[in-house]
Amino acid sequence: MLARRGVFNNGDCDQAVCKQQECVPPMPLMPPDCAPAQVSAGQAWQAVAGACNCHGKGVGTALIFKDGPSFRDSMVGVPSSMAxxxxxxxxxxxxxxxxxxxxNQQTNVVGGGGxxxxxxxVLTExxxxxxxxxxxSGAN
Structure with missing residues (x-):
């Protein structure tokens, strides 16, 4: 695949990552090796609830995670404010x-950062x- 050259700002490469003034396909996520499982929103929320100090207090964020349904509803199908x-x-x-x-792979996404x-x-594996x-498994 040939890389596009030109002006490179967030979104200029559509769904690609801009590196050194070239567009490359989005970098795939490099997750740990996880065993396939059906996981509910409640289980996902429980896995991170103790670590999410910024989301759940209702101060300074649009993402409020007080339970599984709010965890799911505030994120699934919701555009990122950055990426x-x-x-x-x-x-x-x-x-x-x-x-x-x-x-910690947020810079692999166009517009990602922070x-x-x-x-x-750091969450456990x-x-x-x-x-x-x-x-x-569908983010239900």
Whole structure:
């Protein structure tokens, strides 16, 4: 595939990542090796609830995670305020910005950036796999 050359700002490459003034296909998510599982929104929320200090208090954020349904409703099919992909795209880990943020791979997405999440904490592989498998299994 030939790279496009030209002006490179957020969105100029459509669904590609701009690196050194060239557009390359979006970088795929590089998750841990997780066993396939059916995971509910409640289970995914429980996996991260203790680490999400910024989301749940209702201060300074549009994402409020007080339970499984609010966790799902505030992210699935919701455009990211930064990246060119939704916060969570049900069934598609490579189109779910949340996962890139949790794995500190947010700069692999057009428009992505900022700190990894959760800020100041690192989720265990088990917690990460729970959220990843929630997305893979349909984010219900």
């Amino acid at each position: 060119t992909i939704d916060i969570v795209t049900a069934g598609d880990v490579d189109r779910s910005y949340l996962l890139f943020k949790l794995l 700190n990894p999440m959760p800020i100041g904490k 088990g917690q990460l796999c729970t959220v990843i498998e929630w997305v893979r």
